[in-house]
Amino acid sequence: MGSYIPNTENEQSQMLSEIGFQSMEELFGHIPDEVKVKDGLNIPEGMSELEVRKSMQKIAGKNRVFETIFRGAGAYRHFIPSIVKSVISKENLLTAYTPYQAEISQGILQSIFEYQTMICDLTGMDTSNASVYDGATAAAEGIAMCKERKRKKAMISATVLPYVLETVKTYCFGNGMELVVIPEKDGVTDVEFLKENIDKETACVYIQHPNYYGNLEDAENIGNIVHEAGAKYIMGVNPISLGVLKTPREYGADVAVGDGQPLGLSIAFGGPYLGFMACVEGMTRKLPGRIVGQTVDHNGKTGYVLTLQAREQHIRREKASSNVCSNQALCALAVSVYMAAMGNEGLANAAIQSTSKAHYLAAELEKIGFAVENKTDFFHEFVTKSETPAETALKALEEQGILGGYPLDDHRILWCCTEVNSKEEMDAVVRILKEV
Amino acid sequence: MLVFEKSRPGRGCSMLPACDVEIVLPKEKDKRELALHMPELSENELSRHYTELAKKSHGVNDGFYPLGSCTMKYNPKINEDMAALPGFTEVHPLQPAHTVQGCMEVMKETEEYLCEITGMDHMTFQPAAGAHGEFTGLLLIKAYHESRGDKKRTKIIVPDSAHGTNPASAVMAGYSVVSIPSGEDGCVDLEKLRAVAGDDIAGLMLTNPNTVGLFDKNILEITNIVHGCGGLCYYDGANLNAVMGTVRPGDMGFDVIHLNLHKTFSTPHGGGGPGSGPVGCKECLTEFLPSVLVEGEETLSFVKSEHSIGEMKSFYGNFLVVVRALTYLKTLGREGIPKASQNAVLNANYMMNKLKDLYTMAYDEVCMHEFVMSLSDLKKKTGVSAMDIAKGLLDNGIHPPTMYFPLIVDEALMVEPTETESRETLDEAIQVFRNLYEMAEKEAESLHAAPVTTPVTRLDEVGAARHPVLRYQFS
Numbered sequence: 001m002g003s004y005i006p007n008t009e010n011e012q013s014q015m016l017s018e019i020g021f022q023s024m025e026e027l028f029g030h031i032p033d034e035v036k037v038k039d040g041l042n043i044p045e046g047m048s049e050l051e052v053r054k055s056m057q058k059i060a061g062k063n064r065v066f067e068t069i070f071r072g073a074g075a076y077r078h079f080i081p082s083i084v085k086s087v088i089s090k091e092n093l094l095t096a097y098t099p100y101q102a103e104i105s106q107g108i109l110q111s112i113f114e115y116q117t118m119i120c121d122l123t124g125m126d127t128s129n130a131s132v133y134d135g136a137t138a139a140a141e142g143i144a145m146c147k148e149r150k151r152k153k154a155m156i157s158a159t160v161l162p163y164v165l166e167t168v169k170t171y172c173f174g175n176g177m178e179l180v181v182i183p184e185k186d187g188v189t190d191v192e193f194l195k196e197n198i199d200k201e202t203a204c205v206y207i208q209h210p211n212y213y214g215n216l217e218d219a220e221n222i223g224n225i226v227h228e229a230g231a232k233y234i235m236g237v238n239p240i241s242l243g244v245l246k247t248p249r250e251y252g253a254d255v256a257v258g259d260g261q262p263l264g265l266s267i268a269f270g271g272p273y274l275g276f277m278a279c280v281e282g283m284t285r286k287l288p289g290r291i292v293g294q295t296v297d298h299n300g301k302t303g304y305v306l307t308l309q310a311r312e313q314h315i316r317r318e319k320a321s322s323n324v325c326s327n328q329a330l331c332a333l334a335v336s337v338y339m340a341a342m343g344n345e346g347l348a349n350a351a352i353q354s355t356s357k358a359h360y361l362a363a364e365l366e367k368i369g370f371a372v373e374n375k376t377d378f379f380h381e382f383v384t385k386s387e388t389p390a391e392t393a394l395k396a397l398e399e400q401g402i403l404g405g406y407p408l409d410d411h412r413i414l415w416c417c418t419e420v421n422s423k424e425e426m427d428a429v430v431r432i433l434k435e436v
Numbered sequence: 437m438l439v440f441e442k443s444r445p446g447r448g449c450s451m452l453p454a455c456d457v458e459i460v461l462p463k464e465k466d467k468r469e470l471a472l473h474m475p476e477l478s479e480n481e482l483s484r485h486y487t488e489l490a491k492k493s494h495g496v497n498d499g500f501y502p503l504g505s506c507t508m509k510y511n512p513k514i515n516e517d518m519a520a521l522p523g524f525t526e527v528h529p530l531q532p533a534h535t536v537q538g539c540m541e542v543m544k545e546t547e548e549y550l551c552e553i554t555g556m557d558h559m560t561f562q563p564a565a566g567a568h569g570e571f572t573g574l575l576l577i578k579a580y581h582e583s584r585g586d587k588k589r590t591k592i593i594v595p596d597s598a599h600g601t602n603p604a605s606a607v608m609a610g611y612s613v614v615s616i617p618s619g620e621d622g623c624v625d626l627e628k629l630r631a632v633a634g635d636d637i638a639g640l641m642l643t644n645p646n647t648v649g650l651f652d653k654n655i656l657e658i659t660n661i662v663h664g665c666g667g668l669c670y671y672d673g674a675n676l677n678a679v680m681g682t683v684r685p686g687d688m689g690f691d692v693i694h695l696n697l698h699k700t701f702s703t704p705h706g707g708g709g710p711g712s713g714p715v716g717c718k719e720c721l722t723e724f725l726p727s728v729l730v731e732g733e734e735t736l737s738f739v740k741s742e743h744s745i746g747e748m749k750s751f752y753g754n755f756l757v758v759v760r761a762l763t764y765l766k767t768l769g770r771e772g773i774p775k776a777s778q779n780a781v782l783n784a785n786y787m788m789n790k791l792k793d794l795y796t797m798a799y800d801e802v803c804m805h806e807f808v809m810s811l812s813d814l815k816k817k818t819g820v821s822a823m824d825i826a827k828g829l830l831d832n833g834i835h836p837p838t839m840y841f842p843l844i845v846d847e848a849l850m851v852e853p854t855e856t857e858s859r860e861t862l863d864e865a866i867q868v869f870r871n872l873y874e875m876a877e878k879e880a881e882s883l884h885a886a887p888v889t890t891p892v893t894r895l896d897e898v899g900a901a902r903h904p905v906l907r908y909q910f911s
Contacts, residue, residue, distance in 0.1 A: 002767035004510050004702070005779045006858035015782060015859060019789040024778045027785065028682055030802050031651055035683045043552050046769025049514050056763055059545075060523025062538035064531070074750055075529050081451055083479060085520075087486040088706075095495030095511050097503055098708040100838075102897075103830055103890035107489035108707040114439050117907040121473050127906050130708065133564035136750040144608075166747035170726065173745065174575055174609045216466055244461065246468050259750070269539045270529030270751025271564070272710035284904070290708060295900035298885075303892040307900040313567070313604035314841075318613040323604035326565035326698065326713075330706025340439055340482055343448040344472040353455045360457035377463060398532070406530055423456040 001046030066403035068425045070361070072381050072416025073212070073406040074135070074161045075270060076262040078240065078350060079420050081341040084264045088334050098290070098326070102305045109304035112292040112329065115336040122242050122339070122347075123256040124249025125278035130290035131332040132324055135259025136164045138275030139206060139236050140171035141322055142257045145279075145286040146204035146232040153178040153201045157189040159211035160236060168206070177203070186375050187215045187383070191222060198229040208236040209251070213414065214358070214381030215374055216245070223252030232283075239263050239276070240418075241379050243351030248278075255279045262418075264338025265331055274328035274335065285311060288322030290329075353419035354380035357426065361417050364430045373412070381416045383408065388436050396436045402429060439485050440908050443475040449482070473910045492891045493707065494835055500861050502787075504806045504838035504850025505599070505647065507677045507699035509780075512767070515703060515760035524759055529751040533737055539755065540736035546714075546758050547730070549765045553773060554676070554693055555686020556716030561753035562727035566674060567601040568748060569694025569713030570641070572726060574609035575745045576692055576717060577639045577668045579724040583743065589638035589667070595624060597648060597842040599674060602641045611638060618844055622648040622799050624658050633665040643672040644688065645679065645804035647842040649784070649850070659689025668692065668721075676700045677854070678781055678805035681774025692717040701761035712757035727752060779855035780805040783862060787853055790866045794873045798845045806852035810845050820876035820883050822847040827894065828872045830887035834865055 007015070012024075021027045047055065069077045088094065092107065099105030099112075112130045119128035132138050143154045154177050156168055165181070172179045180197060182205075183190045189207055198205065205226045209217045219235065226233040234255040235248040240262040248256035261273035279287060285308060293307030313320040342350065358380040362372045370384035370393075386393065390407040397404040402425070405415035417426070461467065477485070495501075501508035519525075527536055547559045563569040574592065581589045592606040593614045603613045614632050619625035623646065640662045645651045652658065659669045671685040671693035677700045685693045697703050698711035705711065717725065726748045728738035768776060781804050788797060788807040798808040811822045826836030826849065838850040853862060875883055887893065 001769055001772050003772050003775065004512060004856045005775060006856065007779065011859055012779065012782060015786050019785055021785075024782070027781060027802065028778070030653065031679075031683060032653055032656070035656060035688050037681060037684060037687070041552055041681055041770055041773060043549050043770050043773070044766070046772040047766055049767070052514060052763060052766045053518070055766060056518040056759070057521065057523075059538045059541050060518075060521040062541060063523045063527050064535035065522055065526045066528070066531070066535075069528060071528055071530060073530055077526075077528070079451060081449065083449075083483060086483065087490075089516070090486065090490040091497035092490040092493040092495045093707055094516075095497045095704045096493050096707045097501070097506050097508060097705045099493075100503075101494075101826070101830065101836055102895050103827070103887050103892055104494040104835065105492075105707075106891045107492035110438070110492070111486075111489050111707075113907070117438075117440065118474065120907050121910075124470050133568060133710075133754075134749050136747070137564070137568070161750070163747055163750040167749055170575065170746040170748060171608075174571065174578070176610050216462070220465075242468065243472075244468055246466050247470050250468070250470060266525040267528050268525050269527045269536065269755040270753070271749075272754040272756060273750070274710075284906070291904075291906060293900040294905040295896045297892040297895050299893055301892050303895045305895045305897050305900050307897070307904060307906075310901070312600075314600040316604070317600045318603035318607045320600070320604040320607075323567040323571060323601045323608055324565075325567045325601050326705070326709040326711040328564075328706075328710045329708030330704075331710060333707070336439075337482070337486065340475045340477065341449050341479070342451055342474070343476055344474050345448065346451050347472060347474065349452050349455075352459060352461065353452065355462070356455055356457050356460045359460040377466065379462075394532075398535075403528060403531060419452055419455075426457075 002048060067401050069403045070415050070417060071403050071406050073414055074163055075267045076418055077267050077420060078262050078418045080264050081338065083341050084334050084337045087337045088330055093333065094330065099306065106303060109292050111333050111336060113294060113304050115332045116292060118336055118339050119276050119278050122239060123278045124247030125256050126281040127284040127287065128276065128278040129287045130292060130329065131327045132275040132277060132289050133328060134273045134275045136167035138257035138277050139164045140168045141288045142234045142255045142277060143168060143204055143206055144171060144175055145288065147177055148203055151201055151203035153180060154204050155180045155182055155198065155202055156206040157182045158184040159189055159213065160208040161212050164236060187213045187373065188217050188376055189222065191218060195225055198225065198231060202229055202231040204232040204234050206234040206236065210238060210241055210379035213374060213383050214378035216377045219251040240351055240354060243347035254283060260335045263335040265334055272328055272331055274331035286321055289324040289327050350419045354417060357417035357421050358382055361415060361426045364426065368430060368434050380418060381414060383412055383414050385412050393433055393436055396432050397429060400432055438908055439475045442477060442481060442485060445476055447476045447478050449479045499833050500857060500865050501835040502837050502851045502853045503835060504852040505674055507852060507854060509702055509854040510856035511702055511704040512764060515763045518763045519756040519759045524756060537736055540730045542759055542762055544730040544736060546762045550695060550714065551716060553680055554716050555684030556693060557719045558722045558725060558729060559714050559716040560725045560727050561714045561758050562748045563694065563713040563715055564749055564754050565709060565711040566694055566696045566713045567605055569715045570601055570605035571608050572715045572748050573670050573692045573694055574605055576721045576724045578609055579745050580668065580721055581638055588636055591636050592638055593632060593640040597646055597844050598641060599672060602672060622646065622650050623652040624654065626654060626657060629658060629661055633661050635666060637665050637667040639668040639670055641670045641672060643675045645675045648799055648808045649803040649806040650799055650801060651804055655688045674699065678777055680777040682777060692721055697757055697761040702764045703757050703760040710754045710757055712754045776855045783853040783855060783857055787851060787862055787866060791869055794870060806850055808845050808848050808850045811847035811849060814876055815847050818876045818880045820880050822849050824883040825872050827886040828883050829868065831889045832868045834868060
């Protein structure tokens with residue numbers, strides 16, 4: 001059995017007797033017998049570190065790691081600089097709790113302040129929080145922060161990631177907001193439907209850009225429609241795309257959210273990732289979760305603290321703007337280090353290479369009978385439709401060590417390219433599919 | 437100095453090769469015009485920047501961290517190694533089932549361990565943190581009542597000693613909160629509970645041991661009262677580290693629970709997350725669980741219930757945190773898990789007993805894994821507050837206990853040593869606490885000024901909130 005308890009049995013007995021107990025049983029003697037576990041826990045015996053390592057490695061070995069991936073749909077394999085792992089492995093940062101004691105947490109607090117600044121810069125917005133759980137919860141929290149006494153209806157486009165839509169539905173089941181799904185038309189949000197159904201009770205409209213199918217939405221136009229109705233405009237964005245695409249601010253958004261995973265986090269079977277949230281200045285006090293602010297100490301020295309806590313659960317309890325307590329701080333740190341290491345040029349380059357490669361693969365697939373469905377401009381994801389069943393095509397790729405796109409139905413596949421996919425790999429996909 | 441202030445135009449790191457296909461740019465109308473202002477630094481400068489930030493931070497690895505309610509136990513190194521295996525980190529969440537059998541096994545095996553430890557029937561790993569788990573659990577309760585056509589249950593009972601997340605989660609789930617005052621012994625006042633238990637009650641949220649560190653002996657009666665009025669019982673697992681192997685929430689009458697893997701199961705908290713807040717429930721709620729459950733023996737597969745409340749977030753939760761927790765569970769096993777809890781309780785009682793002649797304990801009884809002291813007498817006598825003592829601890833290399841919580845104790849300090857601290861560490865901390873008490877009596881002024889050895893002294897929090905500076909402004 002492994003153990004991380006330093007005190008020996010002997011020391012434990014001494015400590016017990018010093019405080020007046022004969023045994024552990026006596027120390028727990030005040031707990032009523034009728035609720036006590038009688039015959040111990042029915043779980044396996046503990047193991048040495050060597051055995052645990054072997055056991056976990058064996059489990060990991062049952063997963064298949066694909067050398068080449070063309071699948072996105074909410075989880076994106078991008079290049080991760082080595083310095084990211086180096087920084088997030090530093091134990092003073094890794095093993096700390098939320099920075100409640102500012103005087104010994106200046107490093108963590110400053111890193112969050114830098115993260116907030118970078119997210120604002122990336123999205124063009126004024127204020128960022130310190131992160132929430134992921135892109136889907138950021139979307140749900142973004143919608144909740146727009147709720148007003150006379151505006152309790154939220155509208156969301158059907159072209160968002162399925163997990164985002166489902167999560168938003170769940171949160172609305174909780175908080176009682178009415179949710180209207182704007183249908184898809186030709187792969188993008190049905191703007192006519194939006195125009196006809198937005199009203200004085202609409203609190204906000206949420207769209208994703210680029211959307212689930214990789215398409216660019218008519219984002220500026222939608223923003224105008226939303227604002228004319230007096231509602232708030234929320235955009236869910238892929239942060240990598242912002243290296244080259246217009247920011248939510250430039251499209252007129254009031255709130256920008258998204259999943260930060262593409263910025264330096266591994267795909268990791270779905271988590272941990274992080275949700276970023278940023279907004280225009282007037283909405284700052286509605287943001288959920290932690291926010292770090294700059295201030296001074298008693299000697300006038302610059303320092304950082306958790307601030308605007310009057311929004312939060314530990315102060316406001318049932319009147320809080322959200323229940324968020326733990327967030328994804330270490331992931332936010334990873335994102336900061338990623339953006340700093342990539343720099344302005346690196347971020348633009350990752351975006352341009354991702355979209356360029358997607359366009360190359362789309363054109364090559366088109367040549368062999370995988371018709372590209374996207375009717376509008378797309379970023380780094382696109383949909384093909386083929387006579388070849390999706391399952392057959394993807395199986396052929398899998399046999400050659402390639403994880404192909406995500407099957408949307410029997411004949412449609414959602415593909416994704418990032419800067420890590422080489423021309424050679426894309427040509428291999430085309431070669432294999434030609435044979436199918 | 438901020439990373440942006442260290443930036444010099446033209447510096448940077450070289451990360452990507454040239455593009456090997458024709459460049460495609462978006463149309464002008466969709467092209468970014470706003471300039472980016474990411475820092476421009478060489479890798480060496482960047483690396484040193486973060487090393488400097490790390491030096492100005494304090495983790496469990498740096499020293500004693502008795503932060504009550506947060507279970508800051510040691511984070512084993514093997515957990516990190518296992519969570520970094522490419523077989524886990526490089527797996528796409530939407531891969532075909534036959535290529536992710538290992539990930540499913542992690543979820544299934546962890547579920548089996550944790551259900552046995554807590555007395556639950558099933559568990560979801562989708563919730564990303566404790567508060568997210570609370571919200572999930574309350575939605576299960578809501579779905580349960582609605583499925584029975586029982587729509588009059590609009591209230592959740594929460595004791596006034598509860599964590600702030602409890603009432604906040606209840607509101608997110610669409611409930612109003614009935615706060616019940618605790619009895620003089622810090623436990624649930626049965627009469628007050630009976631008075632509010634009616635057919636408008638959806639459920640009760642409770643921790644046991646409670647937030648003052650005491651085991652509520654009336655627990656069976658409490659859960660009976662709630663069940664008697666048709667409500668369900670929710671267990672906030674924040675304090676599970678006290679009772680593993682001794683009692684199980686499922687045997688105390690709880691129907692649904694959340695755990696904090698980043699507290700009880702040794703995964704690091706990362707300066708504020710990621711955590712993991714799995715939710716377990718009894719059979720009567722299983723059909724409403726969010727996300728997927730893993731089923732099968734030889735070949736594993738994901739199944740989703742038709743009556744599921746849906747998704748709480750993307751994919752299957754903070755998976756790598758679950759990998760760490762499973763590593764820990766396998767290490768400790770049948771004997772180690774109860775021993776961890778026993779020693780957590782022993783260490784807390786040891787500290788409490790060696791301090792109670794000086795410091796006033798809020799409740800002078802056998803405590804569980806943590807205890808709460810009230811410094812209100814000391815403050816009256818000397819002017820030194822719980823905050824001052826906390827800041828004095830900082831000058832002694834000790835992370836302070838949780839301050840001013842629970843709200844029902846004046847000038848509260850909540851101390852949770854955990855089982856992974858040695859007797860010497862406890863003895864040293866006891867001595868520091870005693871020295872600070874003496875200092876409070878003799879030189880209160882110096883405690884008002886503490887800390888003095890930290891990178892900054894006390895910060896102006898009021899100013900920070902009044903004139904918020906929430907980002908660096910580029911000139």
